[in-house]
Amino acid sequence: MTPGINAATKAGIAHTIHEYEHDPATDNYGAEAAEKTGANPNQVFKTLVVAIDNKELVVGVVPVSAMLSMKLIAKAAGGKKAAMADPQAVQRSTGYVLGGVSPLGQKKRLRTFVDNSADQFDTIFVSAGRRGLEIELAATDLAKLTRAEFTPLQQE
Numbered sequence: 001m002t003p004g005i006n007a008a009t010k011a012g013i014a015h016t017i018h019e020y021e022h023d024p025a026t027d028n029y030g031a032e033a034a035e036k037t038g039a040n041p042n043q044v045f046k047t048l049v050v051a052i053d054n055k056e057l058v059v060g061v062v063p064v065s066a067m068l069s070m071k072l073i074a075k076a077a078g079g080k081k082a083a084m085a086d087p088q089a090v091q092r093s094t095g096y097v098l099g100g101v102s103p104l105g106q107k108k109r110l111r112t113f114v115d116n117s118a119d120q121f122d123t124i125f126v127s128a129g130r131r132g133l134e135i136e137l138a139a140t141d142l143a144k145l146t147r148a149e150f151t152p153l154q155q156e
Helices: 003-010 029-037 070-076 087-094 116-120 139-146
Strands: 015-019 045-052 056-063 082-084 111-115 124-130 133-137 149-151
Touching: 003 015, 003 124, 003 133, 003 139, 029 045, 029 124, 045 070, 045 087, 045 124, 056 087, 070 082, 070 149, 111 116, 111 139, 116 139, 116 149, 124 139, 133 139, 139 149
Parallel strands: 056 111, 111 149
Antiparallel strands: 015 133, 045 056, 045 082, 124 133
């Protein structure tokens, strides 16, 4: 069990765990998750941590088939500029390793924004807190647990 799975379980949220053999040679964790779970890549979401105006870390949750727009996440967070966060800062604040960062059960709860394309699916997949482990749940439940806002986040 991971803190992400524990958070969903404790909240009584309906979810399904998908475990697969992670290939250590892979650096595209989201694409690997979609391929190995057999899920639609538009339904598997990656969790990206960005720094807003070099001050605040926030989470962007976007489909693995898309790129996160730095402009859109900065705007959603009320900032001017966004950049990918330093990997050490990500691990310190979330408690998760890169490629296994879950939007759920983070050590320090970061403000979270979910791409509005999540609305088109009954359930979405996000990292459950380690490489090779996904949690499938309703996007509305993810938003409830993380206090996330739905907003456009995909790069054109």
